[in-house]
Amino acid sequence: MSKGTRKISVAVVTVSLAATTAFGVIKANNIYDDSTIGLSSALDRYVESVQLETASAGDGSTPTDASSETVKTETAKTETKKTSKKSTKKEEKTTEAATEETGAAEETCKYPQFEGKCLTTVTDEVNIRATASVDGELVGTLGANGIALVKEKGDTWTKVASGSCEGYIKNDFLVYGDDAGAYAEEHCSKLATVTTETLNVRAEADADSECLTMIPGGESYSVIGQADGWTEVKVDDETAGYVSSDYVEISYNTVKAISVEEAEAARAAEEEELRRQQEEQQKQQEEEQQATETPTEASTETPTEAPTETPTEAPTEAPTEAPTEAPSEDPVPSSGSTGVDLANYALQFVGNPYVYGGTSLTNGADCSGFTLSVYAHFGISLPHSATAQSYYGTEVSLSELEPGDLLFYGTDGDIGHVGIYTGGGMIVHASTEATGIKTSVYNYRTPIKAVRLLGQ
16 A cells, blocks of 8 residues: 555544544534534444344344244243143142041041040949959949049040049050040930020020020030021920020030948948938927827816917918928027038039939939938938928018028929029039039029028
8 A cells, every 4th residue: 555545544544533533522412414424323323234234133033032042942841731631630639638537637637526536335334453464453333324534444444534544455445536526426415505705595496485494605505406507405304495506515425433431431421311301200200209198198187278379370371381391490400510511511412413303422313312411410300392491481671681591592483493692603403304403593594483491
């Protein structure tokens, strides 16, 4: 290249650089003049061509990258689908396993009350031994429909805990878990425990039916039957009615074990009661004999007075006693006894059975038989009738109740049930065959009358 040509090239490059710089300034300031228009147009065309080439190159590369990304995405989707299928299969297997486990759990818990427990299948009672052997020391007994916690189940013997006893019972006399529940369904009576504060007892299985009484929360009553959202319960030995099944919890009426010591104490109490009853009968016989002999002696010693006194006294006393059934005089308690003593004595028999017509504090009594026997222990003789007992003692208001007072219940003013007030708003009474002798709040039904036979 010649020097002239080289100078021209340098000049062109210089001019080009200057023009480029100027173009940047012009574009920035949007100012145009005659000296730069032609050059800037050429440069604009050049820049446009460069941009087009760049764009073309970009158009060629972008789809490839995108395609690559698409392939990656599709691959990822495919892998995800495969993973999803695997996960789905795993989930299905897990679900199936969970369903099987849930089904097994539901099957195991069909009778939750008996989960981890056992029930006796004997008609009387079965022995509880200190060791897993028929030669083991006797620690207690578990009666018919007796329930126990399973501590350890062996091939022949099961270690159980019930009441205050812990020991071994042969497996031959027990059923477990759901089998125990099925057995209870067939052989055990049921109890309904109130789960609300107060519950109405209706005459019929209908919310519009007459309300017989109201029963408090936490109390349990024997179930007569269940149907259509209603449970028929026996409130006490006189009253039965219907309650909404939504507000009661149903359980099976089972019993707990009795230790050897408890059995011995019960036997001693029974013997004492039997001795007392025999003494009472003998005393009554002597009194009846004396009453029979008295007129004979009177006619012998004072023959002139008999005709005068008999007509005067007989008409006065007979009409007074017969209509009211009131006793001729209130019974006198044994010296030093108080209502608190009597209430505490009565509470010892909670849990013992209810037997219609019975008077045994240990083997069974009905409501008036229970009160009769408790008061007899304190030297007070009462008739075997709730209505007749209501005429004894001194009537008191419900606001003045003291331990030892008798509370009477009934319908439409007719007395049919009696209990003993123990203080703190509670009574003890022989309630029903299902519940036996139990404690209840004194106003589980509205008392008709209260009387006091023993002071504090």
